[in-house]
Amino acid sequence: MIVQSILHVVVLVLIVIGAALAVWFKDLLSSVLALAAASLLVSLEFYMLQAPDVAIAEAAIGAALTTAIYVIAIRRTARKEEE
Template sequence: MTLIHFLLLLFLIVCAFFVGRTKDLLSAVIVFSAYSLTMALLWQQLASPDVAITEAAIGAGVTTLLLFAAISRTRRME
């Protein structure tokens, strides 16, 4: 486990906590998107490029878009 792994993991944990604490769903989704991209980076660091590409496209792309769409049709604040 190298320093970059540690930093990325730390960022992931911070993102996850922020999602848990914030009242604003929109910012939660944006942070979740950052979380997914960081996850993709981490997987790239762990030598799994296939998973990284898929996570970047599906986790950071489609899931975020779906969440945005759902929030735009419901309410923004918790």
């Protein structure tokens, strides 16, 4: 039980770190990358919260499709965030 709690805490903290990285990066591609990482970890958290349905959806959509759409949009526009 304790290990499980530690696992929860670690993954939750990692989610926040990933999200913060996504906010912090100036390079949009890196930002999207960090977003994918955060989404991945959120999916792991769903998995641990006994929600495999949601984990699958988040995996398929967060890891593959959202990243794809973002990358395409960045390719169509501009990569760097203006200052």
